[in-house]
Amino acid sequence: xxxxxxxxxxxxxASRKDMGAALAKGGGCSAGSCGSSQGPADMDPETWAKVxxxxxxxxxxxxxxxxxxxxxxxxxxxQCNYCNRKYDCANESRPGxxxxxxxxxxxxxxxxxxxxxxxxxxxxGIAGPGDAAYDWRRTRATFELVAKDxxxxxxxxxxxxxxxxxxxxxxxxxxxxxxxxxxxAIDPEIGQHIYPxxxxxxxxxxxxxxxxxxxxxxxxxxxxxxxxxxxxxVNSVLIPGLNDDHLIEVNKAVKARGAFLHNIxxxxxxxxxxxxxxxxxxxxxxxxxxxxxxxxxAGGANLMRHCRQCRADAVGLLGEDRGQDFTLDKLPEExxxxxxxxxxxRDWVAEERRDRAAATAEAEAAVAETAKPALFAVCTRGSGRxxxxxxxxxxxxxxxxxxxGIRFVGHRRADNYCLGGHGDTARMDEILRVLGDxxxxxxxxxxxxPRKRLAEAGIEAIDGLAQDYIETAIAAVLHSKQTARPxxxxxxx
Ligand code: CLF
Ligand code: SF4
Numbered sequence: 001x002x003x004x005x006x007x008x009x010x011x012x013x014a015s016r017k018d019m020g021a022a023l024a025k026g027g028g029c030s031a032g033s034c035g036s037s038q039g040p041a042d043m044d045p046e047t048w049a050k051v052x053x054x055x056x057x058x059x060x061x062x063x064x065x066x067x068x069x070x071x072x073x074x075x076x077x078x079q080c081n082y083c084n085r086k087y088d089c090a091n092e093s094r095p096g097x098x099x100x101x102x103x104x105x106x107x108x109x110x111x112x113x114x115x116x117x118x119x120x121x122x123x124x125g126i127a128g129p130g131d132a133a134y135d136w137r138r139t140r141a142t143f144e145l146v147a148k149d150x151x152x153x154x155x156x157x158x159x160x161x162x163x164x165x166x167x168x169x170x171x172x173x174x175x176x177x178x179x180x181x182x183x184x185a186i187d188p189e190i191g192q193h194i195y196p197x198x199x200x201x202x203x204x205x206x207x208x209x210x211x212x213x214x215x216x217x218x219x220x221x222x223x224x225x226x227x228x229x230x231x232x233x234v235n236s237v238l239i240p241g242l243n244d245d246h247l248i249e250v251n252k253a254v255k256a257r258g259a260f261l262h263n264i265x266x267x268x269x270x271x272x273x274x275x276x277x278x279x280x281x282x283x284x285x286x287x288x289x290x291x292x293x294x295x296x297x298a299g300g301a302n303l304m305r306h307c308r309q310c311r312a313d314a315v316g317l318l319g320e321d322r323g324q325d326f327t328l329d330k331l332p333e334e335x336x337x338x339x340x341x342x343x344x345x346r347d348w349v350a351e352e353r354r355d356r357a358a359a360t361a362e363a364e365a366a367v368a369e370t371a372k373p374a375l376f377a378v379c380t381r382g383s384g385r386x387x388x389x390x391x392x393x394x395x396x397x398x399x400x401x402x403x404x405g406i407r408f409v410g411h412r413r414a415d416n417y418c419l420g421g422h423g424d425t426a427r428m429d430e431i432l433r434v435l436g437d438x439x440x441x442x443x444x445x446x447x448x449x450p451r452k453r454l455a456e457a458g459i460e461a462i463d464g465l466a467q468d469y470i471e472t473a474i475a476a477v478l479h480s481k482q483t484a485r486p487x488x489x490x491x492x493x
Contacts, residue, residue, distance in 0.1 A: 050177045050231055053122040053346070054154060055318050057178060057231060057261060059306045059408065063384045064349045066120040067156070068315040068326075069127050070107035071100065072142045073135030076128075078160050078198040078214065080184075081276040082237060082267055085129045100313055100327055104138055108145035113331045114315055115150055116338045118322070119345035125156040127180070128312045133159040133167055143174055152342060154178065158235070161218035162198060168224045179225055180263075181218055182235040185243050186253050188212040193242055196276070219257060226258030233261040233304065238293055239277070240267070240285045248296050255301035262297065263304040266290050291410075305410055317382050319395055319411070356384050356469050363475035364405045369482075373402035376474050377412070377435050377459075379443035386466055386473050390446040391418025396435060399474060406471045423449055432457045442473050 043051075055062035076085060102110065115121050124146055126132040132139045143155050157171075158180040171179065185191035191211030198210040205213065225232050234254045236247050243250075251262050267284040269277045276282075285293075294303055308318045316322040377396035379388035395413045399406060412434040415427045428450065435441065441459050444466035451461045465473035 046229075047231070050154075051260075054156070054178060055123065056156075056263075056304065056307070057233065059304070060353075061122075062306055062318045063382050064120060064352070065122040066118055066315070066317045067123040067125055067310075068111065068114050068118075068121060069125045069310070069312050070102055070110060070142060071126075071129060071312045072102050072104055072107045072138045073126055073128075073132045074101055074130040075135040076131045076160075077134040077162050077200065078131070078210075079196050080160075080237075081194055081196060081282075082239070082269065082278075084274045084278075086274070102328070104141035104145055106328060107142045108149070109331060109335070110326055110328065111146050111153070112149060112335045114326050115153065115342065116336050118316065119338060119341045120317060121153065121342070123154045123156050123178075124150075125158065127158040131159050131163065132157040133161075133163040136163065136167055136170075140170065140174070143176065147174065150339075152339065156180070158182070159221075160214070161221045162200060162214055163217075164221035165217060165224055168221070168228060168230075171225070171230060172228045176230065178231050178233070179221075180233045180235055181221055182237070183215075183218050183222075183250055183254060184237050184239070185211070185246060186215055186219075186250050187246060188215060190243055190246055191215060194237075194239065219253070222254060222257045222259060231260040232258065233263055234259045234301070235263045235265060237265055237267050238285045238290055240283060240289060242282075244285070244289065244293055247293050248300070251297040251300040259301045261304045262301040263307050264290065264294055264297070265307060265309055268309065287410075287412075306408070308411075320381075352383065356471075359469045360406070360471040363469070363471035366475040367401050367406060367478050368403055370402050370478055373400055374440065374478065375400055375409075375438045376477070377438045377441045378470050379441070380470065384469050384471075386442050386468055386470060387444050389418070390441070390443040390450060390461065390463075391423070392416050393443065396438075396441070397470070398438065399470060401474050401478060406474050417450055423447070428453055432459075435459055440477055442470070442477070 051057040051061065053061055053065050055065045055067050074085065111124055124143075126139050126142065139157060146153060147155065155174065155176045156178040157176060159182075161181040161183065164179070164181065184194050188208045188211035191214065192207050195210055195214060197204050197206045198214050199205075200210075200213055200217075222232050222234070234250075236243070236250055238244060238247060247264060254262060267277065267282070269275065269282050269284045271278045294305065297303060306318065310318065311321060311323060313323045314321050315326050376399045378386065378399060379390055379393040380386060380397060381388045393414075394416050395411045397408060398410050398412060400409045414431045414434050415424075417423050417427050417431060419427075432453070436457075438459060441454060441461045442465060443461065443463050446461045446463050454461045462473075462477060465476060468476070
């Protein structure tokens, strides 16, 4: 039997080894373990089957699988004070760039084109601008067209929850296993300062009445979907001074109603976006404020920490956005069928997962004696490996290692240092700022100039462990420090 050729990053690869090499050349982001990092041993087989290929619902899956969004449902039934729909729906995506609005037919064609060239694609999401459940006719038409041609692609939608209870039967019938509801408050006293109005039962409502109806419909949606076996993720936008302490109550309330994950996202507030919060000076939280609220929710609903607040027309692994490669004008006339390639890719991931799990267990055993927690900034394109040049990194995965193990604790964004072959001083200053508390940086390659700048700031750059699993590399660095073995920067330990 001839091997299936799998197109990745413009290459055709035939083996597991080739696949790993191709992924090292092109791909997305990484991480290691947060609230949703559970594996098959931590959940029933049915739930694991639903999350194992979903990059948002499983932190572990986001090393391997890609999602794409299509902006097909522009109408919305509420107003959020952090939203200007010109800049996408801030409930699930990063505002700032207007998405290409598509008809269901255009969207289905685009999904086919992406699926034909991105074998990592496993999920189609509808996440604004607008509300997928309110603009249901377009959402349903899009999902029906895609499900007919691509039954292996999971369907995912995001909503403010107001119209969701009306569509639960159809959601279940259409095998939509993943629904996100944005819930920013369960106390209408707080909610009224986030939502100036809602449109419900043919009438525009405001104040406490609006916030109460919205809260009740959100809770009802969550309960109904959970009861029917749909995995519900709850998004909450953290708005300092408004709902920061309150989100702990929200976390408890959604856990009690069966939420699978809770994603606490920072408010992005920019006057240039023309939102109420942006124009009135409501600021977003600092990283420390976000972490404080997340930490205070420990023990409640599982937290998602690997969200990238992607765009409403994002394409690719989380942390990368290839949306601009797949605009309507760039879609090919003829779109092939790559079902076999996606299937071969998933087989490869299954093998990789086993291999990585064994490597991680070994690495964690090796750091069991580590006395002091150590932070690592990792440059990676995905697959859980050190496989990205320092100069190309636009985000750093932050890992913490101590006697309890090696775990992902977040990501930090910074513009890539290298610009057309030259390092950018201002960008380096920003990188040094965001990595101020991190003593080690792991990357596949780094030049002498940036290595020196990092060293002067107390950050040791290590590029001798390229292609290793992140956990294996971290264990090697700690081991070399404990045994005082120099040379990791230049060659393998
Ligand atoms: Fe999209 Fe959202 Fe589905 Fe994921 S995104 S509709 S659940 S497929 Fe994911 Fe993007 Fe964060 Fe959303 S990283 S913004 S959580
Ligand atoms: Fe904007 Fe989304 Fe809120 Fe509607 S639900 S107002 S599109 S953030």
